[in-house]
Amino acid sequence: MSDKPHFLQVALDVPLLGLFDYSIQIEDHLIELQDCMGRLVWVPWGAAQRVGVVMGTSISSEFELDRIKPFGGFIPDLIPLPASWVKLMQFAADYYHVPVGALAIPVLPKLVRTVPTKTARPRKSLEQRRTAKKTLPVGLGAAIKKTALLNTAQTAALNHMIQQQGRFSTTLLHGVTGSGKTEVYLQWFEQLLTEPGAQVLLLVPEIGLTPQLVDSVAAHFVGKRIAVLHSGTTDASRASDWLATLYGDADIIVGTRLAALTPIKNCRGIVVDEEHDASYRQADGIPYSARDLAIVRASQLQIPILLGSATPSMESWHAAQKKRYHYLALPQRAQGQALPAVQLVDLRKHKATLGFSEPVLNAMARYLTAKRQVLIFVNRRGFAPVLSCNACDWMSDCDACSAHRVLHHLSGPGVAAGAVGGSRRYRLICHHCGTNRPVPARCPNCGNLDLAGQGRGTQRIEEELSARFPNANIGRLDRDVNSKAGAAAAFFSAAHSGELDILIGTQMLAKGHDFHHLSLAVVLESDQGLFAADFRAPERLFANLMQVAGRVGRHDYVADPANPVEPVLMVQTRYVDHPLFQALKKHDYAQFAKDHLDERQQANMPPFSFHVLLKAQAKVAQEVMAWLDAARTQAQNIASNMAQQAKQEGIELKIYLPVPMPVARVAHLERAQLLIESNSRSSLHELLGIWIPQLQTQKSRVRWQVEVDPLEI
């Protein structure tokens, strides 16, 4: 045999770009070098051991040979991850300019990315985990299965998707809430799954909030095996569902953003539900867009992908207008129900007391009397956004962040009467760093006893409404409720059974759920979305409002002349004439999108340009700004070197001045950012390819991160 050297190029979850070479004695492992591709390995890393993925193999290395260590071993009982997956990861790493391992490793189940040691052998081998759980959640049986009849638009959409089979295409399915997008997904999947060994991928924003979608999948697919992938499952079930996906044991894979990166044996079609949803992008850790990577994946695999939304992202809408995506509309609700009427309540004419205007209160009373549910949409959790002193200018500022600490009720409902100051029933919590403090008995600044919460959040609305409507059964859903085990489920079950009369909640209440008893939805305030600094704020506001509208009156509404309680969405605003609200009134997404895209084009904003954001943080603000200034100079130099050829092609690179982030200080760290805008995506990437390595070589206390296609700027 040969004694030629052999090397594995391994991706590790470390903040260093590139792959790491390790030597391997292939004879010892009875393996051909090329068969190592995609395998999970463990390797020595400094003093520790880590799990990595083999992204490449070689018989030579650029690294100093005497510093190359032998790799530790293969993760046992595991087939290699597919070549198509390796390719996807490589693309994603190049595109987002991040280490491959930083993307690929964290999405592996913990039980798979554990270094096997002699002392702590895993309790079960991966092979046992894969085979033991033969019964993935399987379709629930013939009694439940009913294939709904499709209306004309749904049938057209389904036929279109079936025609795409076996080639890459992106289709935008634009349908209002209740228009039956899910049924199109399911019947399309059913077609795809008739091919032996085929698998399909369904991406959803947040599984916990869309259990009804998962239920309909289970109900629809009798005898099919479903894998569910999201961060909320136990390690064991995450591992077995992941393995089922990799080995082709699962037919349908339903998951959140991380499922976009999961290895799948034979994926034949992808659906991204609610494609506009920010949770596909929002990141703790590496910022990537699961929706965009799903499209890349489809293109690499030459399979069709379907993006569904009632309020498509401006990017997708624009792509559909430019015919890069197919466009399909489901213009009506599947059962022909009307969309709720939208009433704008002019806050300049109707003064709001405790947040509620007279017309809204009257309507609430009327709907409650008629035994219909009422939903109140509030965009702040907690009791009051800030506690302040009535005698001086003290406010409950967080000492670690440039933000107020939010006044929170400690425990559930129960009206907390009396003074807030010193009460043990309240806490001050910073929503940025999480610090949690008691409420001072007196003003820390002047000693005054009169401390009061300013503004209102979900908890205060709940309390005030229970005083106004003492006979109403009120339930609340926000992140605080959702974080308590079982609390969200209890809320939804009470809401669905009709036990609750008033539902109060933040965004998460507007997602996915179908409330049969609900006829009135109220949005208390939304105007900050109209004039926010973030250019995407109107898009988010419109999507939220449409989503709230979609909760209302989705079920058979029987007109009763004695009780006129038709489905209604009421929005309180000071800007009734704003085009956004006028479009909302007509449920006219296309009108909103046109207006808003025109604005984007005027301002040269995405999707008419591309963004890259350099974010930096350190303890001292000047240090951050100085570092960003230096980084900016470097970027300008790189850009001017690129400029000559670029100019001929009309390429522009605009490097903005660094600015502090909207919340400048979080957890004692000062944060600022630098935006680069270009009409050429490839020029931005060329710039990053030179810039990032330069930034990495200079050592500094400043922590930084580059974000490609940032969602918020």
Place this chain on the structure above:
DNA sequence: AGCACGCCGACT
């Protein structure tokens, strides 16, 4: 990011 090594304050 971890994790070591390294040189200065309040404790059994």
Place this chain on the structure above:
DNA sequence: GTCGGCGTGCTC
């Protein structure tokens, strides 16, 4: 006398 603070430097 040492436990431990986190600054700095390295990882194929």
